[in-house]
Amino acid sequence: MAPILDIKNLYKNYGQVEILKDINVSIDSGDFLVLVGPSGCGKSTLLNCIAGLEPISGGSLHIDGQNMTDVSPKDRDIAMVFQSYALYPTMSVAKNITFGMKVRGVDAATQDSKLKQVAQQLQIEQLLSRRPGQLSGGQRQRVAMGRALVRDPKLFLFDEPLSNLDAKLRVEMRTEIKELHQRLGASMVYVTHDQIEAMTLATKIVVMKGGVIQQIGSPAEIYNRPANLFVADFMGNPAMNLIPAKAKANGEGTKIEITRKDGAPIILTDAKNRNLPEDVIIGVRPEDIAEPDFRASQDAQQAECRVDIVEPAGADTFVVMQMGGKQVTARLHAETSAKPGQMQRLAFDLGKVSYFAPDSGQRLN
Amino acid sequence: MTDLAMSTARGQSRIGKVALRWLLYIALGLFALYYLMPLFVMITTSLKSLEEIRTGDLISLPREVTFDAWKTAWATACTGIQCEGVRPFFWNSVLIAVPAVMISTLIGALNGYVVAQWQFRGSNLFFAALLFGCFIPFQVVLLPMARVLGLMGVAGTIPGLIFVHVIYGLGFTTLFFRNYYVSIPSELTKAAKVDGAGFFRIFWSIFLPLSLPIIVVTVIWQFTQIWNDFLFGVSFSQAGTQPITVALNNIVNSTTGVKEYNVDMATAIIAALPTLLVYVVAGKYFIRGLTAGSVKG
Structure with a gap:
């Protein structure tokens, strides 16, 4: 089966400025693709290119096997939900939802039955006669989704749809979007700068920076095996600890030495990874540093560490330490005995660490 | 003693505020009158007969209201x-x-x-x-x-x-x-x-x-x-x-x-x-x- 969306060598320039460089992405039917990156990374531009709202400067774009590179948005069989919702202010909710069908000359009876179906699905039946100005943010969001759903398109496009909602509502709507995706089995492309949204929603994530794709993969791949320092730092909260270290091969594996300003260096032995250059940056997720009795793994290596700060966060307690000149965060369990200023024995799970080259930032293992 | 002094002071400032407000209204009213003056002269003059205009005052009200001038002007x-x-x-x-x-x-x-x-x-x-x-x-x-x-x-x-x-x-x-x-x-x-x-x-x-x-x-x-x-x-x-x-x-x-x-x-x-x-x-x-x-x- 042809991929539902296939982008090849896509370039986008504004005058002399290259916004998107050599973008290659393809997703299968039913995939939930999330484009994630900091502001200005080109993710929204890419979405607009997929929608046909921005012409592309080079490359090709196929939707369900058809070349859509130069096709206007209305003929791409897509629906889009915008950050500002973009509801038509002078039309009622019902008219907002049916506007697309009306423009396309769908007969009134079909419009009506589809409207009813979507309104029921999103539980907005009681809002149909209201104007967008009379709705709350969450309700507007639902109407905007309704306008997309009613079209039953090949591809749904979402442009940061949750960023105007308050934190609680955002989490609720996130779950709802995920549920919708599972129920409909529809193909979706979703833009966000929120890496948690990306992790929770996606079946496939594209991490972008400066108009260049940094990594494409499943949420687990992106999280566990980031392709470079940028991805490692961007995905995950608290961020992955990136600690400069020296690597030295010996008989049992590779000896990793992390300097400390107040004491002897931490020395860990990685039995799996060999052939590392001397200077590396070791990336450890906060949850991969734990007290020896917890989350013990066979690849764990223990070390005594001086705790600087203890931050209880309810379910977990974060402790902050200094290693290799960097602040290092560990995610300990809630009832930890760690106290600021005291030594604490911690286990580093070397089975899950990443190594990066300090100069290129690329992944080494 | 201090209370009294304070309340008098407050009273004075209240009176001052009201006076200022009235001064403002009077000034605005005068400006409005000044701006409306030409319109007033136009309307009253248009309702007078030529005879009355020649003999009368520019800003006086017409003694006898007549629409003859309007009819003439229109037709x-x-x-x-x-x-x-x-x-x-x-x-x-x-x-x-x-x-x-x-x-x-x-x-x-x-x-x-x-x-x-x-x-x-x-x-x-x-x-x-x-x-x-x-x-x-x-x-x-x-x-x-x-x-x-x-x-x-x-x-x-x-x-x-x-x-x-x-x-x-x-x-x-x-x-x-x-x-x-x-x-x-x-x-x-x-x-x-x-x-x-x-x-x-x-x-x-x-x-x-x-x-x-x-x-x-x-x-x-x-x-x-x-x-x-x-x-x-x-x-x-x-x-x-x-x-x-x-x-x-x-x-x-x-x-x-x-x-x-x-x-x-x-x-x-x-x-x-x-x-x-x-x-x-x-x-x-x-x-x-x-x-x-x-x-x-």
Whole structure:
């Protein structure tokens, strides 16, 4: 089966400025693709290119096997939900939802039955006669989704749809979007700068920076095996600890030495990874540093560490330490005995660490 | 003791506030009176007989109210050799102003929509050029315009005058609509495009219904400009197509013998009435429309 969306060598320039460089992405039917990156990374531009709202400067774009590179948005069989919702202010909710069908000359009876179906699905039946100005943010969001759903398109496009909602509502709507995706089995492309949204929603994530794709993969791949320092730092909260270290091969594996300003260096032995250059940056997720009795793994290596700060966060307690000149965060369990200023024995799970080259930032293992 | 002192102080400051407020009202009232004075003189004079004007005081109320001057002004006053009052000219002005206002407003709305929402290569330059047109003095375009009207074969006709006013108004109407539409998020246009609507459909179904305040502003502005225009009216008209401002001038300036002040005043009021009416009816939208966009959530 042809991929539902296939982008090849896509370039986008504004005058002399290259916004998107050599973008290659393809997703299968039913995939939930999330484009994630900091502001200005080109993710929204890419979405607009997929929608046909921005012409592309080079490359090709196929939707369900058809070349859509130069096709206007209305003929791409897509629906889009915008950050500002973009509801038509002078039309009622019902008219907002049916506007697309009306423009396309769908007969009134079909419009009506589809409207009813979507309104029921999103539980907005009681809002149909209201104007967008009379709705709350969450309700507007639902109407905007309704306008997309009613079209039953090949591809749904979402442009940061949750960023105007308050934190609680955002989490609720996130779950709802995920549920919708599972129920409909529809193909979706979703833009966000929120890496948690990306992790929770996606079946496939594209991490972008400066108009260049940094990594494409499943949420687990992106999280566990980031392709470079940028991805490692961007995905995950608290961020992955990136600690400069020296690597030295010996008989049992590779000896990793992390300097400390107040004491002897931490020395860990990685039995799996060999052939590392001397200077590396070791990336450890906060949850991969734990007290020896917890989350013990066979690849764990223990070390005594001086705790600087203890931050209880309810379910977990974060402790902050200094290693290799960097602040290092560990995610300990809630009832930890760690106290600021005291030594604490911690286990580093070397089975899950990443190594990066300090100069290129690329992944080494 | 201190309490007393304080309350007196507070009392004094309260009295001071009230006095200040009254002073303000009195000053404002005086200004208003000063501004209304000419209107008062015009109305009272137009209701007096010539006899009374000659013998009476300029600002006294008419002893005997008579509408003769109004009748004369409307139907029989002489503008040069013709003595039909301002009635035919009044209708000329209506025939010029109404289509010119409608056409220039509609084109301005379309222009503003394009410049604000459908940016194309050079659209900013295009808008700047239009804006430049707002600042060209009328006198500069008289000769070229006369030549153009001649080439078009509409010199001296009402369609010719409509054309002139539409062209000259486009700069302002485009500016008004552009500034209004620029505050409407471009995502609205994008959403409509994805929904399958085209250029005119989006304009008609989404932008025009949003535009009432700015339409009112533009209509008032254009109507006032076109109705009150004298220079184009006197330059590009001929007998039979002259607007009311030209007739007013002719009545006032070309009478011989006794100056009929009451007729002059009545004519002037008739000439000013439509713009006054438009402002009274739509004035509150005018203020609202001028500040719209800045306060829209």
